[in-house]
Amino acid sequence: MKRTPVITGIGVVAPGALGSIAYWDLLSGGRTATRPISLFDAGGFRSRIAAEADFDPAAAGLSAQEIRRMDRAAQFAVVSAREAVEDSGLSLAAIEPERVAVAIGSAVGCTMGLEEEYAVLADDGRRWLVDHTYGVPHLYGYMVPSTLAVEVAQDVAAEGPVALISTGCTSGLDAVGHGAALIREGSADVVLAGATDAPLSPITSACFDAIRATSANNDDPAHASRPFDAHRDGFVLGEGAAVLVLEDKTEARRRGARIYAEVSxxxxxxxxxxxxxxxxxxxxxxxxxxxxxxxxxxxxxxxxxxxxxxxxxxxxxxxxxxxxxxxxxxxxxxxxxxxxxxxxxxxxxxxxxxxxxxxxxxxxxxxxxxxxxxxxxxxxxxxxxxxxxxxxxxxxxxxxxxxxxxxxxxxxxxxxx
Missing domain, CATH: 3.40.47.10 (Thiolase/Chalcone synthase)
Structure with a gap:
């Protein structure tokens, strides 16, 4: 029997908007969320602007232990996944866990956690040979990008296929494409597919400064991102996550789910x-x-x-x-x-x-x-x-x-x- 992947749930953490309703309100209103960087001191950089998410992990429902353990990118992914599941109306507890899959994309993994820990281990760069004894217990997880997918899988008790897709700036598209394929081939009945990145750190800014890829329109950050405009001068870094619930169209219709779209x-x-x-x-x-x-x-x-x-x-x-x-x-x-x-x-x-x-x-x-x-x-x-x-x-x-x-x-x- 032909299986057709459809989107029945959406969860979003985005600059200027937490949650899919606020996200659509921002986009349809044509409002920009780009501003001077506040997450670190960007005074010495060529590009000192970004699109930051006003994200409070505790207010978003994460526990103190989850906040301590997870990098910011993982926090975004888990919060987005929770919203997507709630939006879908699914009760994952009623589904065999091996039939639930996760596909999360990320270009730069746990960048913020890694950079913060390196600064501690290297005594703010003064030590060439770092002292590992100062590392947090979760440092290994920051070094392994698949941690992001694992955090989502553990949160929803998914025991089906779990994958981290890292293909640069197409990771989010590719993760959803992979998730749709899992539905089509019958490897899963429900897939949480999406992507997350929290790259707003000195190392990321330095890398893009070096190749002059980002906008230097620091005096007017709200208008710095100007795709297709004759006066554009590069992109503006951002952060965020979106997770989609994918399931087979026949099953979604059977349970009366709201279907946003088919991934055709x-x-x-x-x-x-x-x-x-x-x-x-x-x-x-x-x-x-x-x-x-x-x-x-x-x-x-x-x-x-x-x-x-x-x-x-x-x-x-x-x-x-x-x-x-x-x-x-x-x-x-x-x-x-x-x-x-x-x-x-x-x-x-x-x-x-x-x-x-x-x-x-x-x-x-x-x-x-x-x-x-x-x-x-x-x-x-x-x-x-x-x-x-x-x-x-x-x-x-x-x-x-x-x-x-x-x-x-x-x-x-x-x-x-």
Whole structure:
């Protein structure tokens, strides 16, 4: 019997919004959550702005022991997973634990915990040979990215397949694609799929400063993330998580669940070209889009909205504009395209799942979120990027794409049920 993965629950921790309701309110309102960095002293950095989540782990329901044990990224994932399960209406206790799976994506793992502990062990960098006796008992867990998926699995008592997907900035898309495959092949009846990253630390900022990938518009952080704008100067770092509950459509309908969308297609490709560079023709992203649509059995002209990677770097925005034209043909000029990174920044591996959550909510509300801060369009980016204001729009098919360092190119197709 054919099994079809659908989204029945959404959980979100995002800059400017905790919970999926507040998240959609922020996106549909076109509000930005970028501001000066407060999580550490960024005074010496080229880029001193970020999209931070106003996250209080105790207020979010985590115990004192959980807060002590978990890195910030793990806290985001567990809180998002709990909201997603509650939103789905599922009683996981009534499901055989070996039929519950977890797929969590992350680009940089427990960065904050690792950096904080290194500072202690190295006496703020004064010691070349670190003293391990000062490390917390959970330091090993910070060093193993799969800890993030394990924390979610333990929290929901999942004993089915558990995986940590780390494919750079496409991790969130790829984790949901993996989760959907588990439903299709019958390996699980319920999958908690999504991604988390909390990269706002000195080491991350230093790395992106070095390659000048992030915006230096420190005097106007609210307008610094400007995808597709002629005056864009790089992306704004962000943080957050989103987790989706996936289950088979037949079973979801049987129990009367609210279905946000069907995950009808997914594909990933590599450009095998450069660690950070992109070829201008967008061929590999176009290939991923074409195969995702083919898997979904959807014609390119049926795509009603494209959620772009839209990082706000010169090469990325031109690269994916070319990819949309290559894969969608003339329809690329008719379909609305937008980037929510303009509002919540770029949370690296987490952003793909946050974007898929936004796509599911866009289908549910029949509203396209805008590209904020788009006032002077780049002539080379000549599509309909829905500038500044959300748009009511009838759509049955949404395409979401991601592009990651290392050459990763992914595409997912959601359809209205």
């Amino acid at each position: 297609g997914f594909a990933s490709r590599s450009n095998a070209f450069h660690m950070t560079g992109l070829k201008p023709d967008g061929a590999e992203m176009a290939e991923a889009i074409t195969h995702a649509l083919r898997q979904a059995e959807i014609d390119p002209t049926d795509v009603g909205y494209v959620n772009a990677h839209g990082s706000g770097t010169k090469q990325n925005d031109r690269h994916e504009t070319a990819a949309f034209k290559r894969s969608l043909g003339a329809h690329a000029y008719r379909v609305p395209v937008s980037s929510i990174k303009s509002m919540i920044g770029h949370s690296l591996g987490a952003i793909g799942s946050l974007e898929l959550a936004a796509c599911a909510l866009a289908l549910d509300h029949q509203v396209v979120p805008p590209t904020a801060n788009l006032h002077n369009a780049d002539p080379e980016c000549d599509l309909d990027y829905v500038p500044n204001t959300a748009r009511e729009h009838k759509m049955d098919v949404v395409l979401s794409v991601g592009s990651g360092f290392g050459g990763f190119q992914s595409a997912a197709v959601l359809t209205k049920v």
